[in-house]
Amino acid sequence: MTSDSQPSPQAxxxxxxxxxxxxxxxxxxxxxIGGSLGLDLQRQGVEVRALVHREATAERARQRCxxxxxxxxxxxxxxxxxxxxxxxxxxxxKPPQELVAALPPQAVITDVGSVKAPVLELWQGLHxxxxxxxxxxxxxxxxxxxxxxxxFAGRPWVAxxxxxxxxxxLAAVRALAESVGAHWLSCGAAEHDQAVAxxxxxxxxxxxxxxxxxxxxxxxxxxxxxxLVRALASSGFAAAxxxxxGNPELGTLMARCNREALLVALAAYRQQLGxxxxxxxxxxxxxxxxxxxxxxxxxxxxx
Amino acid sequence: MTSDSQPSPQAxxxxxxxxxxxxxxxxxxxxxIGGSLGLDLQRQGVEVRALVHREATAERARQRCxxxxxxxxxxxxxxxxxxxxxxxxxxxxKPPQELVAALPPQAVITDVGSVKAPVLELWQGLHxxxxxxxxxxxxxxxxxxxxxxxxFAGRPWVAxxxxxxxxxxLAAVRALAESVGAHWLSCGAAEHDQAVAxxxxxxxxxxxxxxxxxxxxxxxxxxxxxxLVRALASSGFAAAxxxxxGNPELGTLMARCNREALLVALAAYRQQLGxxxxxxxxxxxxxxxxxxxxxxxxxxxxx
Numbered sequence: 001m002t003s004d005s006q007p008s009p010q011a012x013x014x015x016x017x018x019x020x021x022x023x024x025x026x027x028x029x030x031x032x033i034g035g036s037l038g039l040d041l042q043r044q045g046v047e048v049r050a051l052v053h054r055e056a057t058a059e060r061a062r063q064r065c066x067x068x069x070x071x072x073x074x075x076x077x078x079x080x081x082x083x084x085x086x087x088x089x090x091x092x093x094k095p096p097q098e099l100v101a102a103l104p105p106q107a108v109i110t111d112v113g114s115v116k117a118p119v120l121e122l123w124q125g126l127h128x129x130x131x132x133x134x135x136x137x138x139x140x141x142x143x144x145x146x147x148x149x150x151x152f153a154g155r156p157w158v159a160x161x162x163x164x165x166x167x168x169x170l171a172a173v174r175a176l177a178e179s180v181g182a183h184w185l186s187c188g189a190a191e192h193d194q195a196v197a198x199x200x201x202x203x204x205x206x207x208x209x210x211x212x213x214x215x216x217x218x219x220x221x222x223x224x225x226x227x228l229v230r231a232l233a234s235s236g237f238a239a240a241x242x243x244x245x246g247n248p249e250l251g252t253l254m255a256r257c258n259r260e261a262l263l264v265a266l267a268a269y270r271q272q273l274g275x276x277x278x279x280x281x282x283x284x285x286x287x288x289x290x291x292x293x294x295x296x297x298x299x300x301x302x303x
Numbered sequence: 304m305t306s307d308s309q310p311s312p313q314a315x316x317x318x319x320x321x322x323x324x325x326x327x328x329x330x331x332x333x334x335x336i337g338g339s340l341g342l343d344l345q346r347q348g349v350e351v352r353a354l355v356h357r358e359a360t361a362e363r364a365r366q367r368c369x370x371x372x373x374x375x376x377x378x379x380x381x382x383x384x385x386x387x388x389x390x391x392x393x394x395x396x397k398p399p400q401e402l403v404a405a406l407p408p409q410a411v412i413t414d415v416g417s418v419k420a421p422v423l424e425l426w427q428g429l430h431x432x433x434x435x436x437x438x439x440x441x442x443x444x445x446x447x448x449x450x451x452x453x454x455f456a457g458r459p460w461v462a463x464x465x466x467x468x469x470x471x472x473l474a475a476v477r478a479l480a481e482s483v484g485a486h487w488l489s490c491g492a493a494e495h496d497q498a499v500a501x502x503x504x505x506x507x508x509x510x511x512x513x514x515x516x517x518x519x520x521x522x523x524x525x526x527x528x529x530x531l532v533r534a535l536a537s538s539g540f541a542a543a544x545x546x547x548x549g550n551p552e553l554g555t556l557m558a559r560c561n562r563e564a565l566l567v568a569l570a571a572y573r574q575q576l577g578x579x580x581x582x583x584x585x586x587x588x589x590x591x592x593x594x595x596x597x598x599x600x601x602x603x604x605x606x
Contacts, residue, residue: 136535156535187531194524195531198517203543205583206513208598209576214501215601217571221497228490228498232439232459233605236549239542240506245602246539248595255583255591266580268520270573273512277569280508280558288558292551295511298518299548302536 020108020172023081024049028099030061030070033112033135034086035147038066040180043149049076051099052144060144074102082172085111089253092119100126108169110176114196115257116160116189124164131166131173132189133159134196135182142247153181160189190261196254197261199302202269204251205262207244210237323411323475326384327352331402333364333373336415336438337389338450341369343483346452352379354402355447363447377405385475388414391552392560396421403429411472413479417499418560419463419492427467434469434476435492436462437499438485445550456484463492493564499557500564502605505572507554508565510547513540 024047027034038048042065050067051074052058058070069076077083083103085092092113103109110131113119120132137155157177161170174184187195214233218226255262279288327350330337341351345368353370354377355361364373372379380386386406388395395416406412413434416422423435440458460480464473477487490498517536521529558565582591 136537138537158535185531185534187527188525191525191528191531194528195521195535198520199532199536199540202516203513203540204595205576205579206509207543208595209572209579210506210509211598211601211605212575212594213505213568213572214605216575217501217568218498222491222494224490225494225497228488228494229502230604231488232461232498233502234439234441236546237502237506238602238606239545240510240547241598241602241605242542243539244543245599248592248599251595252588252592256586256588259583259586262583263580265516265520266576266583269512269516270576270580272515272519273508273569273573276508276512277566277573280562280565280569283559283562285555285559289551289555291515292507292511292554295514295544296548296551298514299544301533302514302517302544303541 020082020176021046023047023079023107024068025176026051026077026080026083026107027067027086028077028083029053029086029088029091030057030066030144030147031086031088032138032142032146032151034084035061035064035066035144036137036149036151037084037086037135037147037180039147039149040152042068044179049080051076051102057144064144064147066144066147074098077102077107078104080104080107082108082110082176084176085109085113087111087113088249089113089115089119089257093122093257095126103127105129108172110173113257114200114254116158116192118257120160120162120189124162129166129169131159131161131169133157133173133177134192135177137182142250150181152177155182156185157182158185158187158192160187160192162189193258193261194264197258197265201251201254201258201262202265203243204246204254205244205266206269207241208251209244211241211244214241323385323479324349326350326382326410327371328479329354329380329383329386329410330370330389331380331386332356332389332391332394333360333369333447333450334389334391335441335445335449335454337387338364338367338369338447339440339452339454340387340389340438340450340483342450342452343455345371347482352383354379354405360447367447367450369447369450377401380405380410381407383407383410385411385413385479387479388412388416390414390416392416392418392422392556396425396560398429406430408432411475413476416560417503417557419461419495421560423463423465423492427465432469432472434462434464434472436460436476436480437495438480440485445553453484455480458485459488460485461488461490461495463490463495465492496561496564497567500561500568504554504557504561504565505568506546507549507557508547508569509572510544511554512547514544514547517544 027050048067050070061070123130135157218229330353351370353373361373426433438460521532
């Protein structure tokens with residue numbers, strides 16, 4: 001991981017410097033990420049041209065002023081110097097042919113997908129100026145109503161370049177990300193996918209299993225137990241189960257697109273939880289206390 | 304579970320009605336629960352006599368006005384009509400002989416332990432007017448500095464009476480709990496312990512294993528992965544790991560005192576998480592989506 005890597009002078013000399021402010025910015029999809037980006041960019045005086053799927057979405061996006069121009073016709077992207085593909089992972093990985101054809105050959109293209117290896121592999125073959133990136137900003141909301149100003153401020157925006165990635169295009173995406181206040185990071189695609197499996201996709205299944213257990217184990221107990229667990233669940237349970245009770249479509253998509261890294265994370269998790277269970281079974285209270293001392297020390301590192 | 308059960312008229316007739324306001328209230332231990340209760344009761348004009356272990360604690364408790372009188376001598380409890388044992392579980396389960404001897408025979412005695420079956424079993428033999436109870440209120444703080452006014456308002460206060468419990472004593476503890484704004488619940492001790500295993504003790508180990516996994520799996524990866532997971536961990540990971548990074552002493556004590564119910568909960572959890580893992584392994588995306596739809600529906604029931 002590098003957080004402030006600049007392209008080398010040689011790399012910069014080998015390709016022309018692209019200023020993304022040279023032309024309008026295109027955004028494909030005006031959900032939480034696309035809509036929020038549209039609001040932030042327009043506040044900087046940037047012209048934003050957006051492509052959406054449905055006319056009803058376009059109409060609402062115009063009412064919300066999420067972009068300067070909103071259309072359901074791919075030709076709206078003509079003339080854009082940079083295009084952000086703010087699509088859900090499944091559509092990003094199966095892009096309509098007319099979208100690919102409408103991307104200007106000279107434009108820098110980036111995406112916002114939360115899994116990077118398959119996106120990078122596909123899109124490098126579809127466009128020579130593609131840069132894989134992932135702004136790590138989110139709320140529980142989704143859709144055309146979700147976009148808000150300032151979403152990216154202080155949040156990580158991770159790029160996953162590889163040797164094929166044009167350094168000038170990478171620099172252009174970095175400038176875009178930093179213009180909306182994001183904190184730029186760069187790492188390999190596989191490394192990114194392992195990291196998000198551990199801190200983003202694993203917690204979804206861990207929290208989902210917690211809700212299922214509280215529900216099913218209590219339903220199998222005495223008559224009053226199911227009501228009792230609901231009455232006694234505190235803010236600690238609410239926190240532990242938050243992402244496990246989150247957007248099911250997103251959770252499933254992430255598992256599908258990051259399956260291998262998630263399975264590795266799940267195996268590691270199973271081993272850790274098994275070791276704690278073993279300590280409880282063997283009444284190794286000193287050992288359990290040492291592990292909980294350690295996790296108390298660890299947690300601030302992840303905040 | 305009953306949330307508004309009144310002792311039957313017959314039960315009330317069989318034992319004298321005890322008004323806990325007849326005399327001072329004793330509190331043994333002035334940590335988060337004891338200190339907060341002392342503040343709330345004094346605000347009602349109740350005289351509070353507190354017994355603490357160390358003179359330094361007594362001195363600080365006097366400065367903070369956590370009780371009307373604070374002493375390290377058990378005889379401070381003489382004349383109290385109701386005594387609340389606000390001790391950590393380990394000390395509650397191995398009470399000093401001089402404490403037991405100092406409890407007035409006519410006083411109603413209750414505790415605040417987060418596990419009830421072993422407490423009820425022990426203390427019913429130690430005092431005829433014992434009522435096992437558990438105010439479910441907490442913050443991350445502990446010790447003599449932790450007590451705050453209003454801690455119990457709107458929070459559950461669970462009693463776990465059994466046929467030996469004197470209905471008049473139960474009514475006295477209920478009146479005390481409701482006087483500080485708590486929501487009174489009553490259930491069996493075993494049922495209580497199963498419920499807290501599911502919604503309070505299991506989440507500690509589930510969250511601890513999540514922190515361990517993010518730490519150890521990333522340390523075993525590429526050079527930059529350990530830093531990357533820390534940089535990318537979002538509010539979702541912070542929430543999921545909150546109780547897993549909480550007070551290690553409390554976590555160990557709860558596991559020790561509620562070991563059997565916790566092992567049952569862990570086995571049920573292992574099965575649920577294993578089923579989700581199996582869906583990911585078998586690429587059963589429709590099945591996974593159904594489970595995540597279900598956990599999304601479930602979560603509001605626990606808030």
